[in-house]
Amino acid sequence: MPQFFLNKRLIILLISIIILVSLIGFSLQEKENISRPEQIIKDVVGFGHSLISRPAQGIAGFFENMQDVKNTYTENQKLKARLEGLAKLEKEISDLKKDNEELRDVLKKTDNLRDYRAIQATVLTRDPERWDEKIIVNKGEMSGVKPDMAVITGKGLIGKVISTSEMTATIELLSSENTKNRVSAEIQGKEKEGIFGLISGYDREKKLLLLKDIPVDKKIEAGQNVVTSGLGGVFPKLLDVGKVKEVEMDRYGLTQIAYIEPSADFYDFEHVIIIERLTGKNQGEGKVEE
Secondary structure, rough: HHHHHHHHHHHHHHHHHHHHHHHHHHHOOOOOOOOOOHHHHHHHHHHHHHHHHHHHHHHHHHHHHHHHHHHHHHHHHHHHHHHHHHHHHHHHHHHHHHHHHHHHHHHHHHOOOOEEEEEEEEEEEEHHHOOOOEEEEEOHHHOOOOOEEEOOOOOOOEEEEEEEEOOOOOOEEOOOOOOOOEEEEEEOOOOOEEEEEEEEEEOOOOOEEEEEEOOOOOOOOOOOOOEEEEOOOOOOOOOEEEEEEEEEEOOOOEEEEEEEEHHHHHHOOOOEEEEOOOOOOOHHOOEEOO
């Protein structure tokens, strides 16, 4: 009995499929005048087709849009990586240009050091909290560096050596607040007699060096060059310090104070030259040590 009903259902299903296919084929035939049942069948078939096709198209479009979004995200990531690489490359190029210019200035300066031995060095460390006071360089006693030697960049004097080890040296900058960090200097002018004073102190607000102990009878004008005098016995003569910016009397009215605009940049540099003053004993040893 169950087998009979199963076969019956299968026969009914097959007959229904045949009828449906016949109706669809019949509805697709081109006729000028179609009957009312044919119109109903066409409408039902069209509605069923639209009912199925629209969601299918929507789903297909959704997945296409998702793929487009994914492709756009991937391309965006690649472009972002390239931009980051270009930014890094630009920074490296800028740093290399700066380094190259600084080394060129150093080489030009060493060419003019006829009476000194120039020891070329590179900055190793610089304390952020004491940026304007001290630096440590990669040359020390093994390279002939000693305390009180002058230190310059390609632009001018920046300080002096205060201590050394075998491989390093500590340099105190002229911009330090240590008032004992003094340098004998000369203001160049038209007068036959030099105008001498001591560089002692730094005005952080004005970013100017203080040249003190200048006699009151000396006439000083803005723009005059300031160089090392060589009278201290350690620093060589004529190392560039800067130019006179302004002049005023000290608080007691006994001497003048000249504010000097430094030629060197105390803030941004990586390469320095340590200067050993040559005397009669070592004058034939003048050279640039790399």
